[in-house]
Amino acid sequence: MRKINLDELRIMAENAKAGLKTVAENLGRPVKIYIHWSAGHYDQYYNDYHINIGKNGELFVSTDDFNEYKLHTYHRNSGAVAISAACAYNAHSANDLGPEPPTDYQIEGIAQSLAVLTKALDIPIDNKHVMTHAEAADNLDGDFRWHEPYGPASTVERWDFWVIKEGDEPGSGGDILRGKGVWYCNNGL
Numbered sequence: 001m002r003k004i005n006l007d008e009l010r011i012m013a014e015n016a017k018a019g020l021k022t023v024a025e026n027l028g029r030p031v032k033i034y035i036h037w038s039a040g041h042y043d044q045y046y047n048d049y050h051i052n053i054g055k056n057g058e059l060f061v062s063t064d065d066f067n068e069y070k071l072h073t074y075h076r077n078s079g080a081v082a083i084s085a086a087c088a089y090n091a092h093s094a095n096d097l098g099p100e101p102p103t104d105y106q107i108e109g110i111a112q113s114l115a116v117l118t119k120a121l122d123i124p125i126d127n128k129h130v131m132t133h134a135e136a137a138d139n140l141d142g143d144f145r146w147h148e149p150y151g152p153a154s155t156v157e158r159w160d161f162w163v164i165k166e167g168d169e170p171g172s173g174g175d176i177l178r179g180k181g182v183w184y185c186n187n188g189l
């Protein structure tokens with residue numbers, strides 16, 4: 001894992017933009033960003049995600065090229081960039097995110113990364129382009145071509161960021177993260 005700052009993130013995204021676009025368009029879909037939590041500990045980072053976000057909001061990349069194929073979001077990995085907050089070990093439900101829930105720093109780190117990535121990749125921060133794993137699992141972008149639903153509305157196999165805080169309204173996580181991302185876009189990132 002290599003620690004980077006937001007300027008380096010921007011350069012990496014700009015360098016990967018053309019390749020990601022080609023791969024995504026060949027599949028008839030836009031370039032996407034998927035937001036995960038690792039379901040591991042705060043200090044555990046995984047190669048399955050391009051970007052890991054540490055407890056204090058630090059950014060770590062597992063690759064030098066966001067075109068590198070990673071296994072993060074079932075049947076949705078091509079032409080996509082994966083961000084994961086290192087947290088949510090032993091999370092059980094929207095009311096119980098376990099002993100290592102997402103930190104405020106991680107939430108802001110995700111939002112800042114969304115602002116930088118979407119601008120560099122020239123995609124909007126909406127639910128067709130920026131999705132939590134919970135949303136992607138249930139095909140909430142309306143694209144049912146790749147897999148059966150397996151998220152909170154169906155089998156509940158994956159529900160990353162269905163909420164960002166315990167007790168939040170179920171399903172609110174994606175809108176909150178995208179809203180924060182838009183705020184950072186409008187405020188200098």
Ligand SMILES: [Zn+2]
Pocket residue numbers: 035036037072133158160
């Ligand atoms: Zn996930």
